[in-house]
Amino acid sequence: MYRLRSTIKCPKNKQAEILSALQKLDITEVEVQEIEYGRFVSESRLFWDFVFPQMLEEKQPVVYISYEFDDTEAGRKASHRAEMNIGWIPQNVRYVEV
Numbered sequence: 040m041y042r043l044r045s046t047i048k049c050p051k052n053k054q055a056e057i058l059s060a061l062q063k064l065d066i067t068e069v070e071v072q073e074i075e076y077g078r079f080v081s082e083s084r085l086f087w088d089f090v091f092p093q094m095l096e097e098k099q100p101v102v103y104i105s106y107e108f109d110d111t112e113a114g115r116k117a118s119h120r121a122e123m124n125i126g127w128i129p130q131n132v133r134y135v136e137v
Contacts, residue, residue, distance in 0.1 A: 041110040043118045046131040048079070051100045060125045061106060070105045110134065 047057055051073065061069055074082075079101040106121075108114035122130055 040137050041134045042137050043108045043110055043114055044105060044133055044135045045107070045118060045121065046103050046105040047125070048074075048083075048101055048103055048131070050097075051102050054102045054104065057102075057104050057125065061104070061121070064121050064124060066106050066121060068106060072103045072105070074101045074103055076100060107135070 049057055054071065058069065058071075061067075076098045108118045108121075118132060122132070
């Protein structure tokens with residue numbers, strides 16, 4: 040069985056804003072992981088559009104905010120709705136085995 044796992048990478052100072060947006064969408068099971076700036080850059084080298092100018096200038100910690108949906112029609116619709124309503128792009132959406 041699989042689930043859809045979404046991850047948002049954002050500056051630490053945007054964490055509360057993103058969590059509030061998720062809560063408004065009734066997404067309450069959220070994992071937050073703070074990543075050192077250097078690790079974030081090394082993981083994102085192939086995707087430089089993920090490195091926001093603010094993070095390059097300030098070298099501040101980055102937060103990965105992850106949440107999941109069931110791999111069902113309803114889960115895929117909820118994932119799409121979240122992506123369209125949170126207002127933070129990019130989001131990494133992938134299948135994970137459970």
